[in-house]
Amino acid sequence: MNELPQQLVNGLLLGSMYGLVAIGYTMVYGIVQLINFAHGEIFMTGAFGALTVYLYILPNGTSMWIALPLMLIGAALVSTTIAVGAERFAYRPLRNAPRLAPLITAIGLSLALQQAVWAWYPHAKSALTFPEIPGGPFHIGDVTIQTGDIFLLVVAPISMGVLAYFVMKTRTGRGMQATAQDPDTAKLMGINTDRIIVVAFALGAIFAAIGGVAYGLKYGQIDFRMGFILGLKAFTAAVLGGIGNIYGAMIGGLVLGVAETLATAYIADIPGMDQFGSQSWADVWAFVLLILVLLFRPQGLLGERVADRA
Amino acid sequence: MRQRSLIAITAALAAGALTLTACGSRDEDGGSDSGSGGTTVTIGVDAPLTGDLSALGLGIKNSADLAAKTANKEKVVDGVTFKVEALDDQAQPSSGQQNATKFVADKNVLGVVGPLNSSVAESMQKVFDDAKLVEVSPANTNPALTQGTDWQTSKARPYKSYFRTSTTDAIQGPFAAQYVYNDSKKKKVFVIDDKKTYGAGLAATFTDEFKKLGGTVVGTEHINPDTKDFSAVATKVKNSGADVVYYGGEYPQAGPLSKQIKAAGAKVPLVGGDGIYSADFIKLAGASGGGDLATSVGAPVEELASAKEFVANYKNAGYKEAYEAYGGYSYDSTWAIIEAVKKVVEDNDGKLPDDARAQVAAAMQGVSFDGVTGKVSFDEYGDATNKQLTVYAVENGDWKAVKSGTYTG
Numbered sequence: 001m002n003e004l005p006q007q008l009v010n011g012l013l014l015g016s017m018y019g020l021v022a023i024g025y026t027m028v029y030g031i032v033q034l035i036n037f038a039h040g041e042i043f044m045t046g047a048f049g050a051l052t053v054y055l056y057i058l059p060n061g062t063s064m065w066i067a068l069p070l071m072l073i074g075a076a077l078v079s080t081t082i083a084v085g086a087e088r089f090a091y092r093p094l095r096n097a098p099r100l101a102p103l104i105t106a107i108g109l110s111l112a113l114q115q116a117v118w119a120w121y122p123h124a125k126s127a128l129t130f131p132e133i134p135g136g137p138f139h140i141g142d143v144t145i146q147t148g149d150i151f152l153l154v155v156a157p158i159s160m161g162v163l164a165y166f167v168m169k170t171r172t173g174r175g176m177q178a179t180a181q182d183p184d185t186a187k188l189m190g191i192n193t194d195r196i197i198v199v200a201f202a203l204g205a206i207f208a209a210i211g212g213v214a215y216g217l218k219y220g221q222i223d224f225r226m227g228f229i230l231g232l233k234a235f236t237a238a239v240l241g242g243i244g245n246i247y248g249a250m251i252g253g254l255v256l257g258v259a260e261t262l263a264t265a266y267i268a269d270i271p272g273m274d275q276f277g278s279q280s281w282a283d284v285w286a287f288v289l290l291i292l293v294l295l296f297r298p299q300g301l302l303g304e305r306v307a308d309r310a
Numbered sequence: 311m312r313q314r315s316l317i318a319i320t321a322a323l324a325a326g327a328l329t330l331t332a333c334g335s336r337d338e339d340g341g342s343d344s345g346s347g348g349t350t351v352t353i354g355v356d357a358p359l360t361g362d363l364s365a366l367g368l369g370i371k372n373s374a375d376l377a378a379k380t381a382n383k384e385k386v387v388d389g390v391t392f393k394v395e396a397l398d399d400q401a402q403p404s405s406g407q408q409n410a411t412k413f414v415a416d417k418n419v420l421g422v423v424g425p426l427n428s429s430v431a432e433s434m435q436k437v438f439d440d441a442k443l444v445e446v447s448p449a450n451t452n453p454a455l456t457q458g459t460d461w462q463t464s465k466a467r468p469y470k471s472y473f474r475t476s477t478t479d480a481i482q483g484p485f486a487a488q489y490v491y492n493d494s495k496k497k498k499v500f501v502i503d504d505k506k507t508y509g510a511g512l513a514a515t516f517t518d519e520f521k522k523l524g525g526t527v528v529g530t531e532h533i534n535p536d537t538k539d540f541s542a543v544a545t546k547v548k549n550s551g552a553d554v555v556y557y558g559g560e561y562p563q564a565g566p567l568s569k570q571i572k573a574a575g576a577k578v579p580l581v582g583g584d585g586i587y588s589a590d591f592i593k594l595a596g597a598s599g600g601g602d603l604a605t606s607v608g609a610p611v612e613e614l615a616s617a618k619e620f621v622a623n624y625k626n627a628g629y630k631e632a633y634e635a636y637g638g639y640s641y642d643s644t645w646a647i648i649e650a651v652k653k654v655v656e657d658n659d660g661k662l663p664d665d666a667r668a669q670v671a672a673a674m675q676g677v678s679f680d681g682v683t684g685k686v687s688f689d690e691y692g693d694a695t696n697k698q699l700t701v702y703a704v705e706n707g708d709w710k711a712v713k714s715g716t717y718t719g
Contacts, residue, residue, distance in 0.1 A: 003545060003546070003549045006545045006574075007542060010541040010542050010545060013541070014539050014541065037528060066582055076524065081447055118360070125361075125364055126361075126364055126562075126589075126590060127362065127562065127594060129593060129596075131627075132596075137573060137575070144573075144574060144575050145463060146492045146573050200420055208582075219538045219539070219566055219570075220566070220569060220594075220596055221538070221565075221566065223362070226538070229536050260542070261541070262540040262542075264531075264542035264543060264546075265542050265545065265546060278530075278531050278533070279531060279532065279534050279537075279540070279542065279543050280504075280505050280530035280532040280533060280534045281532075282534065282542075283534065299505070
């Protein structure tokens with residue numbers, strides 16, 4: 001049986017999740033040149049927000065079809081509140097400080113959020129089970145798709161489309177583009193850049209929340225550390241696609257997901273590469289790919305500017 | 311996580327400072343005299359108390375605590391009060407080593423129970439051995455810890471202060487292989503491990519015996535324990551045509567792995583060692599985990615006559631967490647330390663000698679008593695003489711013992 005279609009689907013699913021989270025990194029970077037390392041934790045709190053709605057707000061045994069939209073709203077609310085709060089109280093006071101100060105703040109915030117969930121969320125000291133969408137897997141030819149993955153397959157492209165429309169066509173979206181290009185001139189043209197920055201954080205958080213719910217549905221469990229590694233991967237995806245470019249984030253995510261999956265599936269079959277082929281080596285190959293892309297295209301796959309500030 | 315390791319580093323520095331202070335106060339005797347004229351002996355516990363493996367770790371801590379309390383209540387050692395001090399190693403070798411340094415620095419500590427992970431034990435052994443502080447693990451199963459890295463060809467005990475009450479993977483892996491091949495009648499296995507000391511070692515001993523019996527290994531894979539996405543691996547398992555999967559590793563990965571393998575369409579059981587024998591595995595593997603198997607050390611605690619009292623006492627003590635896979639072994643490990651201290655104290659006219667640590671370590675070799683898990687004593691390598699193992703199967707959302715025995719080669 002041909003394994004390739006299934007492995008490609010596996011990779012695209014994983015990549016879609018990276019892409020959803022990468023959007024937040026890339027939008028915030030594009031506008032304020034801040035690498036928001038707490039974004040992985042925004043993703044994590046989104047998943048916990050959704051779980052909270054399911055466990056503590058909805059009555060027991062609510063159908064997933066009713067629960068899911070409410071869980072998404074809960075996730076988005078929690079993520080957005082935390083992201084906007086972080087912007088207002090942690091990053092804004094440091095807007096004109098040296099670049100390292102907000103970066104270190106972001107790392108500190110990431111640890112603080114992890115530990116806060118660990119300490120105060122009930123039973124969060126080990127993994128928590130996440131509700132699942134009922135219904136068996138679907139088979140299309142050789143490819144099996146889980147019910148939990150359908151959500152990701154449907155929601156990721158739709159939300160990407162909505163985001164593209166928002167950024168290109170609406171007033172606020174054009175304001176974002178202008179602020180990204182030149183914040184000072186944008187201000188002179190009457191754009192409230194503070195508001196634009198808040199919108200960027202909020203949008204990133206909503207995408208992270210969708211990603212968090214997708215993660216819970218896909219793997220059936222969430223834990224307080226889920227955002228750490230996934231956040232790093234999503235950041236990598238954003239750099240791979242060209243940081244600052246929202247299409248780049250999605251493409252970068254997909255490329256990274258597919259690369260990891262194919263490395264796990266096929267590297268071991270290359271003669272002499274047996275010991276480098278297992279999943280424990282997949283990250284190594286993903287980063288080899290990142291280095292190669294950055295060697296030949298330092299601005300990333302779709303990036304327009306060279307990232308001159310870090 | 312980084313923040314906690316900062317705390318750990320601070321703790322290690324503090325421990326270092328304590329060691330220096332200790333140098334200046336040699337006139338103190340081995341144990342501190344409490345006001346009532348008795349001596350307090352601290353038994354250290356090192357286990358993962360937070361994080362993924364905390365279910366097992368907290369069971370170890372509570373069981374050790376129960377043993378110490380029981381000894382105090384029954385006045386097992388006259389004039390000595392036992393106190394348990396538990397440190398969290400987060401299943402990280404670096405944290406374990408820092409904890410070991412901390413225990414060594416505390417002169418009241420005469421024995422340490424733990425750790426859970428073989429990889430953590432590796433980092434602690436030398437620290438304890440240099441201080442002649444005895445360490446009894448209820449859970450480490452990697453053979454190299456007691457029999458040296460070349461244990462397959464020439465056994466040599468690396469550290470005289472290290473003992474364990476659990477049996478080793480040199481027995482557990484082959485025992486599982488025999489069950490899978492002879493009883494479950496599975497001939498094609500896909501072997502997966504997490505590349506850690508415990509998981510890789512167990513997978514290797516399983517594979518050797520399975521091949522010897524005539525089975526085929528249709529694929530091998532090493533997973534990355536930091537991720538939860540095993541879809542690529544699951545697809546490989548499905549296409550390999552394996553009729554059973556053996557996983558060397560622990561339940562935080564084994565649960566999702568089992569679930570994703572079944573979701574990918576391979577309806578084959580996942581078999582693992584004591585590292586997956588936890589109620590959390592069943593929770594994480596979900597409904598499709600029925601029929602998965604695990605081997606674990608010893609006979610099932612619930613069914614042993616010797617364990618009835620332990621189970622009842624544990625319940626009465628009101629611990630929040632279950633005693634899990636290693637509860638009985640942790641109780642016995644702690645009790646072994648208590649027995650060794652007792653012998654040392656009795657041989658020294660009811661007082662702790664100045665070189666109490668070295669004497670306790672020496673006395674441990676001769677300890678022998680009827681514990682929760684059966685007869686507890688140690689062979690020349692520090693391994694338990696009790697080599698019982700049990701196969702458990704997931705049935706209706708619970709582990710059910712299906713076969714007890716041992717591997718006889």
